[in-house]
Amino acid sequence: LVSKKKWLDPDKMAEIKPIEFTSRDGITIYGYITLPYGIEAKNLPLVVNPHGGPHGPRDRWGFDPQNQMIASQGAAVLQINFRGSGGYGNEFENAGHQKWGTNIQYDIIDATKYVIEQGMVDKDRICIVGGSFGGYSAIQSSAIEPDLFKCAIGFAGVYDLQLMFDEGDVQGRRAGKRYLKEVLGENESILRSMSPTHNVDKLKANIMLVH
DSSP, X not given: OOOSSTTSOGGGSOEEEEEEXXXXXXXXXXXXXXXXXXXXXXXXXXXXXXXXXXXXXXXXXXXXXXXXXXXXXXXXXXXXXOTTOSSSOHHHHHTTTTOTTTHHHHHHHHHHHHHHHTTSEEEEEEXXXXXXXXXXHHHHHHHHXXXXXXXXXXXXXXXXXXXXXXXXXXXXXXXXXXXXXXXXXXXXXXXXXXXXXXXXXXXXXXXXXXX
């Protein structure tokens, strides 16, 4: 009935294309890539934008002001519904339990490599940015694949998984503690290995943390 953002021209908005690929362990992963308007989808700079959660939320097709702003500057934006995301059934969501710093990040990394292989993006101009769990993913993925991302930006991210059992608002409730034990596990060595705080020496990307 009315225009919410009448200063935007719908015909000049970036195109959002669904993608799918097979992960390194054989799971089909879905996502979206936003491509700049009026520019050939070839060797573009890329911003990888993992969503928060990780369990339950998911990225959907539709207008996203942040992605459109980035695309208006000539960069593509990649969103991945990695294992653990909602909307694909309980088995898929549960597959991300206790895999925050491993399989979930591998899905994000494999998605990035997939769009590189398609020729859409320039492998030497890739940044990763996210908020909350997405902020954690930005730094953790950069520690796992230090040569893939040139910069990583985390907004209000969690960077030490062990601290979640002692600090913050989740552990203050009994249900919250049960949740943490279920989705993170209690093996301290594994939690340390999945925490960017304890893997700073592996980082090569330029880092920006926002809180």
